[in-house]
Amino acid sequence: MREEGRRLCHRTGYRWLVRSIGFAARTKCVDSRADGTCQDGGSRVPKASVKAIDLDRTGLSAEDAAERIFRELIAGGPEYEVGLQIDGGRMTPALELAPLKAEVGARTGGPAVLLVSGGARGVTASAVTELARAERLRLILLGRTPLEEEPIVCRGIEDDAGLKRALLEQVKAEGAAVALPELGRRVQRILMNREIAANLQSLRELGSEVVYVPADVQDTSALREALRPIRAAWGPITGIVHGAGVLADKAIADKSVEQFDYVFDTKVGGLRALLAVTEEDPLALICLFSSVSARSGNAGQADYAMANEVLNKCAQAEAKRRGPGCTVKSINWGPWDGGMVSPLLKKHFEQRGVNLIPLKEGTAAFVAETSNANGPVEVVIGGGSADRQTLIEGAVEKEWSAELFLPKQPLPPWLDDHRIGGKAVVPAVIALDWFVRAASAAYPHLAVLQCQNLSVKKGIVAGENGSTEKRLILTCRDRSDGLAQATLSFELRGADGQLHYTADVEMGIKAEVAPTCRAAESTSGGADWGWSLSDIYDRNRLFHGPGFRVIRELTGLVDEGAEAIFWHDDSTAWSLREGGIDPAMIDGGLQLARLWGLRTFGEPTLPTTIGSYGAYGSLPEDRPVVCRIRSERRGRYKTVSQLTWLNEAGEIVAELRDVEMHIVANHGKED
Numbered sequence: 001m002r003e004e005g006r007r008l009c010h011r012t013g014y015r016w017l018v019r020s021i022g023f024a025a026r027t028k029c030v031d032s033r034a035d036g037t038c039q040d041g042g043s044r045v046p047k048a049s050v051k052a053i054d055l056d057r058t059g060l061s062a063e064d065a066a067e068r069i070f071r072e073l074i075a076g077g078p079e080y081e082v083g084l085q086i087d088g089g090r091m092t093p094a095l096e097l098a099p100l101k102a103e104v105g106a107r108t109g110g111p112a113v114l115l116v117s118g119g120a121r122g123v124t125a126s127a128v129t130e131l132a133r134a135e136r137l138r139l140i141l142l143g144r145t146p147l148e149e150e151p152i153v154c155r156g157i158e159d160d161a162g163l164k165r166a167l168l169e170q171v172k173a174e175g176a177a178v179a180l181p182e183l184g185r186r187v188q189r190i191l192m193n194r195e196i197a198a199n200l201q202s203l204r205e206l207g208s209e210v211v212y213v214p215a216d217v218q219d220t221s222a223l224r225e226a227l228r229p230i231r232a233a234w235g236p237i238t239g240i241v242h243g244a245g246v247l248a249d250k251a252i253a254d255k256s257v258e259q260f261d262y263v264f265d266t267k268v269g270g271l272r273a274l275l276a277v278t279e280e281d282p283l284a285l286i287c288l289f290s291s292v293s294a295r296s297g298n299a300g301q302a303d304y305a306m307a308n309e310v311l312n313k314c315a316q317a318e319a320k321r322r323g324p325g326c327t328v329k330s331i332n333w334g335p336w337d338g339g340m341v342s343p344l345l346k347k348h349f350e351q352r353g354v355n356l357i358p359l360k361e362g363t364a365a366f367v368a369e370t371s372n373a374n375g376p377v378e379v380v381i382g383g384g385s386a387d388r389q390t391l392i393e394g395a396v397e398k399e400w401s402a403e404l405f406l407p408k409q410p411l412p413p414w415l416d417d418h419r420i421g422g423k424a425v426v427p428a429v430i431a432l433d434w435f436v437r438a439a440s441a442a443y444p445h446l447a448v449l450q451c452q453n454l455s456v457k458k459g460i461v462a463g464e465n466g467s468t469e470k471r472l473i474l475t476c477r478d479r480s481d482g483l484a485q486a487t488l489s490f491e492l493r494g495a496d497g498q499l500h501y502t503a504d505v506e507m508g509i510k511a512e513v514a515p516t517c518r519a520a521e522s523t524s525g526g527a528d529w530g531w532s533l534s535d536i537y538d539r540n541r542l543f544h545g546p547g548f549r550v551i552r553e554l555t556g557l558v559d560e561g562a563e564a565i566f567w568h569d570d571s572t573a574w575s576l577r578e579g580g581i582d583p584a585m586i587d588g589g590l591q592l593a594r595l596w597g598l599r600t601f602g603e604p605t606l607p608t609t610i611g612s613y614g615a616y617g618s619l620p621e622d623r624p625v626v627c628r629i630r631s632e633r634r635g636r637y638k639t640v641s642q643l644t645w646l647n648e649a650g651e652i653v654a655e656l657r658d659v660e661m662h663i664v665a666n667h668g669k670e671d
Helices: 062-075 122-134 160-173 180-205 220-234 257-277 302-325 343-351 359-370 428-442 533-538 570-575 583-601
Strands: 013-021 052-055 081-084 090-097 112-117 137-143 209-214 239-242 285-291 327-333 378-383 396-406 447-456 470-480 485-494 499-508 551-558 561-566 605-615 625-634 638-646 652-663
Touching (some): 052 062, 112 122, 122 137, 122 180, 122 239, 122 359, 209 220, 220 257, 285 359, 302 378, 428 470, 428 499, 428 583, 583 625
Parallel strands (some): 112 137, 112 239
Antiparallel strands (some): 013 378, 447 499, 470 485, 561 625, 605 652, 638 652
């Protein structure tokens, strides 16, 4: 596992580095059937919890190792794969958007001699052809299809139906018979032979030398024998491209052992054979065609996902073993616009919002990766742009939960300094912070784009005098494509089942440039507030203690809104915690909305709903922040406000939209 950190998009394609970061949350589940249902055919709720734990046992007793595994299973994160370090650290693979470099470095010496499995047809052939445009190669292409002369009656006929008619007429003329499935197989062999011949011709026209070897990529003995005369003519092999692969998509319950082996062994057994027959060769390149399903899984592809993840791990091991003299890549491809994606499947992908990799962009990405000796070993490449990044069919829905405990005495500032009617009450912004942190823990490689529809169902009051620990249950219905998008629906309940808060969090790859935000017009000036800071904080207009007192100056008041300057001091420094929302600063906006309601209508309010929260930059820690609100009263008991936070440069760094605050009778009225 490695840490990388670059973020850029490449035209209509995009690519992720696999990196590692640590976090904590709870376990999530995966579906067991291709259609997302459980084996009983009923609910789509997953019934299996799946996790791979890589534990460094250096110096650990069996009991200590068991304890660490137990803690991970009970309270670990919702990801599938985790590494537990000897120092107590916790690492998990994550993905980060990264630049795709397209420079091709000049190779020294003669032309590279590449051994390519699956390279005579499909996307592997297209990728190798693109590489041949950049440099002269010597190519050994392995394929399962033997080259045959096609029947004379088929020459000049291009369409499938015409070929079948010609073959059927020939069979009839010979007084024989043929079953329709066999007729279809003969036509398929003719079309595959034509494709191979055309690809070989294209490569030769580009200046490369090509030998086609019809062989089973898993047959080490046959490969060794076939390579003898080629080595004698061309010298040692200098690179491997392993593109061979097959599919047999079915739910695990419906898949036979033979089908599993067919899919798994083509990838894994094929790689084993390729490495075996080149063990004495000075390899400068190993490029493996893996799949995005290895990173995220895919319904019906347990065998394919497993095989490709083995390729990923083998690539990491080979890179470490061989050192900088060999460029090793494992490319986790999303679905291509071609290859194994039929027109019917392409239409299905489009309907599901899955982006196919255009052939031109995909082959360019292959060339870029194979020439990038200093880049990461394992990458994910898909089609589409940065704002449309679904890589694999559909999203898998999971459920997971976590326990939270309100602390005992002494209470922290976020609880002790938020008292309503003398009772310590969890602020709405703390619930918002919990949801954002839980989402970030579940998907550390994604950014929180928005927290929406935060609703206060019933306030959370700490135990009497804070003397007892209060238990809360955070549950999440989690829908994610496993890579670039996630939607999490949260509920926060008490131990008694009482629903306190709900919210939805949207996550994705954050763009380099912040989205254009709705700029709030300045409301500085206007009417005089007529209140000092002591008036608002010490005379019950606001009930907030020192830990939430971020308002430093009331600078504007109009009928439609207000403006104030916020600033942190030592009392509010608790709020400056990494990975959250800066609760004190966000709560300051709610305080300003409450003050506007008091000043305009003479009625105190409390927040009940936040339409959405968005962050587009970091709230300054030691500099002033301007908060502007636009508010209106709706009906007799409710105000609705739009809140915006701006840094000194006037850039919007955070927003709350559609904040509903309801009038609270006999609470916090002016003296």
